[in-house]
Amino acid sequence: MGYDLNKKLVIAISSRALFNLEDENKIFEEKGLDDYYKYQIENEDKQIDEGTGFRLVKNLLKINEDFPDDKQVEVIIMSRNNSATSLRITKSIEKYKLDIQRSAWTGGNDIAKYLKPFKVDLFLSANEHDVQNAINEGIASARILPYENKNNEFSNQVKIAFDGDAVLFSEESEVIYKTQGLEAFLEHEKANVSNAMQDGPFAQLLRVISNIQAKYQEEQTPIRTALITARNSPAHERVIRTLSHWNVRLDEAFFLGGVDKYEVVKAFGADIFFDDQDVHLESTSKQTPSAKVLYKEESILNRI
Structure with a gap:
């Protein structure tokens, strides 16, 4: 029987x-694919610096130390590189001692079509086109933003922070806010306080995380989650009721009511923060690894 990626x-x-491959990407953009391939092959033994997602991956993989016979986390490299240029990347993985055993090298072809066969719960990429395709396929996906703070904190607890509307929850309420204003938004939330919000693109990811958390006592959980949202009272009540309806756990919740998010995200110590708004991410990405959640192409938010 094959290796089961389910559960x-x-x-x-x-x-x-x-990894930090921005210089290499610049070669690709300015000189073309052949020069990029040549550079990667010539520098095959040169270790690549850590990138924005490195800390998250390393901390997530530590969870498997508690389950040596039943790994809870699987990390897969999905890259547009080809098999020849993959050697530099896999050698760097070995040098950093990351337990990453599976990979897919598409040679420039679309990555999104391979995500479901690999049972992917979350796809992270610096390529906006790949992220958009993944979102359109219904996969939780986000575009990693440049993060140059080298003081990565590696620990036995992963900390993941989420925005609410259009990330964990559907975009319905955010559309009302953007098209009709704050008063209409508050009236809508008051009228629907007992109605759970629909799933957003990261709802299923939160459920998978909750399944791992349930295997531990709360104070021993290897993953700690936080909701960091611009909502405040009274619009917070529907959020709390929705999470209860979903039967998922969020360890911390912050209803900021317009207060800047970046200081709260930093204080939480997030290994990554997911948001859909550039106005927040421009600040958080300077302090914390951050990623932008895109809207589906047919989303009304893309037309506002």
């Missing part, structure tokens, strides 16, 4: 999200 937290990450 695991499966993270697919591009090589440029895991």
Whole structure:
């Protein structure tokens, strides 16, 4: 029987999200594919620096130390590189002692079509086109933003922070806010306080994380989650009721009511923060590994 990826937290990450390959990407953009391939092959033994997603991946993989016979987390490299240029990346993985055994090298072809066969719960990439395709396929996906703070904190507890509307929850309420204003938004939330919000693109990811958390006592959980949202009272009540309806756990929740998010995200110590708004991510990405959640192409938010 084949290796079963079901019931695991499966993270697919591009090589440029895991490692700092911005200089190499610049060669590709300015000189073309052949020069990029040549550079990677000539520098095959040169170790690549850590990228934005490195800390998250390393901390997630530590969870498997508690389950040596039944890994809870699977990390898969999904890259547009070809098999020849993959050697530099896999050698760097070995040098960093990351337990990443599976990979897919598409030679420039679309990655999104391979995500479901690998049972991917979360896809992280620096390539916006790949992220958009993954989102359109219904996969939780986000575009990793540049993060140059080298003071990565590796620990036995992974900390993941989420925005609410259009990330954990559907975009319905955010559309009302953007098209009709704050008063209409508050009236809508008051009228629907007992109605659970629909799933957003990261709802299923939160459920998978909750399944792992349930295997531990709360104070011993290896993953700690936080909701960091611009909502405040009274719009917070529907959020709390929705999470209860979903039967999922969020360890911390912050209803900021317009207060800047970046200081709260930093204080939480997030290994990654997911948001859909550039206005927040521009600040958080300077302090914390951050990633932008895109809207599906047919989303009304893309037309606002």
